Amino acid sequence: MPSSPHRLSSFVEYPADSPFPLENLPWSIISTKSDHADKRAAVALGGHVVDLAALTSLHHLFDAQSAHPPPFDAATAARLFAQPTLNDYISLPSATHRAFRSFLQHLFSSHCALLRDDPSARHQVLVPRDDVTLHLPVKVGDYTDFCASREHTINAGRIIFNVDDRPLDENWLQLPIAYHGRSSSVVVSGTPITRPCGISKMRVPGAKPHFGPSKVVDYELEVAFIIGGGTEGKPNDLGEPIPLQEAEQRIFGLLIMNDWSARDIQGYEMVPLGPFAGKNFGTTVSPWIVETSALEPFRVPSPAQDPTPLPHLDQRGEGKQWDISLAVDVKASDSDKWTTTTETNLKYLYWTASQMVVHHAACGCNLNAGDMLGSGTISGPASDPNPAACLLEKTWGGRNAFKLEGGGERTYIQDGDTVRMTAQATRADGLTIGFGDCTGQLVSARHAA
Incomplete structure (x- = not known):
């Protein structure tokens, strides 16, 4: 894991030179072999993807009263991330993108216990990258x-x-x-x-x-x-x-x-x-x-x-x-x-x-x-x-x-x-x-x- 004081640290293990560290979290649309027709949003983290549609089912993570709340509630997140393209999410204000990115970085950081100490929830939202199919992330209008x-x-x-x-x-x-x-x-x-x-x-x-x-x-x-x-x-x-x-x-x-x-x-x-x-x-x-x-x-x-x-x-x-x-x-x-x-x-x-x-x-x-x-x-x-x-x-x-x-x-x-x-x-x-x-x-x- 990264050891530099200028690096973010995650409980998800990955090499220090991983192309998908916590500082990255790039976006795509995924499906798995078991539900190929079920396309949904994800971000990459180390050798895994974070299944954001699965994440929205953990309603307690979207508590607006938490110390580090997301910019929208679980119902809104479910609507955004269960879609086969990212268009609705990326159409939101840029400040919302930054806020949700910060929320994810906090949630998957080594000092946040919400997922770190919940093996069942981790298994639900973290999928090995080799187990997913990647799709065109947006419907390109023009x-x-x-x-x-x-x-x-x-x-x-x-x-x-x-x-x-x-x-x-x-x-x-x-x-x-x-x-x-x-x-x-x-x-x-x-x-x-x-x-x-x-x-x-x-x-x-x-x-x-x-x-x-x-x-x-x-x-x-x-x-x-x-x-x-x-x-x-x-x-x-x-x-x-x-x-x-x-x-x-x-x-x-x-x-x-x-x-x-x-x-x-x-x-x-x-x-x-x-x-x-x-x-x-x-x-x-x-x-x-x-x-x-x-x-x-x-x-x-x-x-x-x-x-x-x-x-x-x-x-x-x-x-x-x-x-x-x-x-x-x-x-x-x-x-x-x-x-x-x-x-x-x-x-x-x-x-x-x-x-x-x-x-x-x-x-x-x-x-x-x-x-x-x-x-x-x-x-x-x-x-x-x-x-x-x-x-x-x-x-x-x-x-x-x-x-x-x-x-x-x-x-x-x-x-x-x-x-x-x-x-x-x-x-x-x-x-x-x-x-x-x-x-x-x-x-x-x-x-x-």
Whole structure:
């Protein structure tokens, strides 16, 4: 168990470097083998999950007169946590989220006897993580994908246009560019992704458009921001902007996201309206949502922005990112060895999550609890050893193949390959905040005319 004076201590045993300590408590939706249809809310704690629906049956824990009361009664908790999505809970005010998080940290602390000294209750609410199935934690109402990494945008532009010194477009430095994605194809980690079919055209003289399976399937390592209820527990009204000082309160938490991309389909369709079929065939997210409160120890200044953004986006040098290490591993179907293809960090992102929220709502667009904002591909600086957060960059448009640990090589993802994304924030005293895995296997196309 953690021994640092700056660490929380729980009666639930777990290693000091567990990705799911009491300081984390990430959220998901679970079911068990015995009641697979019964989906309900849970948080992770060490090697267990806390079944929050089961917790609500212990009414004495929700006593409003206790020394550390929860922000709602047992009946309200039962209604919130027996649902197959977290949408109703995350739509509550951000102060309520913080209060319930504090309640859970007290309840499972080593100095609280309510569960510590009640083996029957502990058995009821603590379920081994290996015994549960994890589901998509929210019903994603709308999904917007940004392009907030300076390094990725520069690299992709130079690859696509084959111009080694191509600069950033002027508008990219004035606003966080985005497109509207497809929420219906957002899936939880472990869901197979089918190679998409679409229209593409080879970049050679005399080539004609053709329909068929994409030949250039890529991953994009991103972080997704899940919109919550904000300070008032309600969405901004249609026509109502969100000021910069309130924007981060709109974000409930973060998860890992793989923005699967069919580069050949995407490349042919993007002009003049942007990505469509090259993107909407599948977006994989990790099952655990890490609350922004859990990530507060890992705040760092965001990169300097030059030119200074327009006033409604200007953070006046006080912009913040999160110091979260990100990685991608790829494994072929005929191998048991993983090849690390990307190592980067969320702190490199040029535009902040707050600026994304502000820009999204500046026109009067209303953001609802459960909406998802993708960060865009998070590539690192060229000085890092493995900074490319997609294979378009890593192979420089397919020109430079890379070796797999188990033999063979790749330029893009082949049928049967599995892509695994991971993220964690680590402090000097060993505190680790993990996100779980974001994994998907590419399977063969179902149809080609």
